Amino acid sequence: MDSVYSARAMYQANDIKILHMETTSKCNATCPMCLRSVNGGKINPHLPLVELGLSEVQKILPESFVQGLDKVFMCGNYGDPAAASETLEIFTWLREVNPKIQLEIFSNGGLRSEKWWAKIAEVINKAVFAIDGLEDTNHLYRRGVVWHKVEKNIQAFVQAGGKARWDYIVFRHNEHQVEEARQVAAQWGVQDFQVKKTGRFFSYSKTKIKEAQEVWDKDGNVEYLLELPRNQEYVNKAFAKGKTEEKKTGNMKSYIERSVIDCKVAAEKSVYLTSEGFILPCCWLAIRMYPWYSGKGKTEIWKIFEKVEGGMDSVNALKYGIEAVIEGDFFQKVLPESWDLPSHEDGKLFACSKTCGRKEFDLFRSQFVGASKTQKITDKLFEKSRLGV
Numbered sequence: 001m002d003s004v005y006s007a008r009a010m011y012q013a014n015d016i017k018i019l020h021m022e023t024t025s026k027c028n029a030t031c032p033m034c035l036r037s038v039n040g041g042k043i044n045p046h047l048p049l050v051e052l053g054l055s056e057v058q059k060i061l062p063e064s065f066v067q068g069l070d071k072v073f074m075c076g077n078y079g080d081p082a083a084a085s086e087t088l089e090i091f092t093w094l095r096e097v098n099p100k101i102q103l104e105i106f107s108n109g110g111l112r113s114e115k116w117w118a119k120i121a122e123v124i125n126k127a128v129f130a131i132d133g134l135e136d137t138n139h140l141y142r143r144g145v146v147w148h149k150v151e152k153n154i155q156a157f158v159q160a161g162g163k164a165r166w167d168y169i170v171f172r173h174n175e176h177q178v179e180e181a182r183q184v185a186a187q188w189g190v191q192d193f194q195v196k197k198t199g200r201f202f203s204y205s206k207t208k209i210k211e212a213q214e215v216w217d218k219d220g221n222v223e224y225l226l227e228l229p230r231n232q233e234y235v236n237k238a239f240a241k242g243k244t245e246e247k248k249t250g251n252m253k254s255y256i257e258r259s260v261i262d263c264k265v266a267a268e269k270s271v272y273l274t275s276e277g278f279i280l281p282c283c284w285l286a287i288r289m290y291p292w293y294s295g296k297g298k299t300e301i302w303k304i305f306e307k308v309e310g311g312m313d314s315v316n317a318l319k320y321g322i323e324a325v326i327e328g329d330f331f332q333k334v335l336p337e338s339w340d341l342p343s344h345e346d347g348k349l350f351a352c353s354k355t356c357g358r359k360e361f362d363l364f365r366s367q368f369v370g371a372s373k374t375q376k377i378t379d380k381l382f383e384k385s386r387l388g389v
């Protein structure tokens with residue numbers, strides 16, 4: 001049923017098919033383009049380090065809601081699901097309540113024991129491991145992740161029958177190892193290998209494509225730079241469009257602002273749960289809650305809640321449950337109405353315009369476009385690895 005409030009309708013609670021969960025904001029790593037740390041150095045001082053336990057998840061999600069879902073995936077913005085104490089218990093409960101549900105975890109693979117990964121393999125359908133290089137390079141982006149833990153955990157997961165995908169973000173420092181990593185994935189029994197062309201060489205403050213990203217130590221000193229790969233096959237194609245637009249006005253502000261928003265999650269009927277228990281439509285809005293360079297309460301996501309009765313607390317699902325939150329004012333009125341406002345100044349969200357405003361400048365989707373050559377591990381290679389050859 002369409003919303004009664006807005007011509008630009010959002011879904012209703014019983015339409016939801018996909019839940020994206022951020023189980024925790026804790027992690028073993030400090031990846032420089034992840035907002036949990038300050039450019040890979042100290043932990044983001046604004047970030048609450050929290051997690052959801054099983055009893056909290058049960059409070060947020062009624063069983064009838066879980067039974068209507070096709071998929072729950074644990075990924076998040078600020079943490080690694082393997083760092084939360086009750087991730088396995090939460091997945092087990094979801095499986096009990098909805099035996100047919102698709103359950104997936106996204107992890108750097110460096111946390112927990114082989115035993116834990118073997119156990120979780122029996123409950124979930126897929127694990128996506130973020131490994132950006134090999135033994136000598138993975139830690140340059142995945143700062144703090146210990147290679148031999150990753151190696152052992154993935155193999156334990158796969159040997160216990162788990163289906164795994166290796167996601168490989170390509171940078172200048174690891175572009176020479178893509179093919180070798182694909183072979184290693186096959187040797188480990190990993191079924192899919194996904195080249196990822198990051199869209200994060202983008203400056204929010206300057207609304208411009210970045211050439212490089214500084215990596216800092218805990219005191220804010222530059223340790224080294226992350227650079228785009230030289231091989232254009234590994235570069236996000238949306239950057240080229242962005243640069244063309246930048247040439248016209250010096251930055252991408254008005255190009256992004258003038259976009260017509262076509263909400264991705266309204267179309268796919270998915271919703272996002274933060275590790276504090278807030279329900280927001282997507283990770284792209286939720287990530288604007290705690291950027292280290294802004295401070296709590298300063299970004300547009302906090303500002304839009306000034307228009308909602310009860311403010312940010314009105315989307316606290318620990319208090320109201322997920323269904324009441326989705327049926328409330330923010331989802332049904334304030335957010336969809338914001339999409340048609342003339343400018344960011346008037347309250348049109350920059351995150352919405354940037355993520356869902358321009359099909360030809362879709363930094364997220366373009367990460368996976370054109371990677372087919374390196375994407376699938378061939379059946380032959382996979383068979384070999386299964387046989388231990």
Ligand SMILES: C[S@@+](CC[C@H](N)C(=O)[O-])C[C@H]1O[C@@H](n2cnc3c(N)ncnc32)[C@H](O)[C@@H]1O
Binds near residue numbers: 129
């Ligand atoms: C905050 S992480 C949470 C899950 C887990 N900790 C991980 O890293 O896979 C959310 C997603 O962002 C991805 N990510 C991190 N840095 C990225 C980058 N520079 N470009 C594209 N994706 C990135 C992660 O690999 C993961 O899929």
Ligand code: SF4
Binds near residue numbers: 028034036142
């Ligand atoms: S592993 Fe994931 S959550 Fe942890 S710092 Fe890296 S991107 Fe962020």
Ligand code: SF4
Binds near residue numbers: 263281285
């Ligand atoms: S960024 Fe805005 S428009 Fe895009 S999916 Fe999220 S809520 Fe919808």
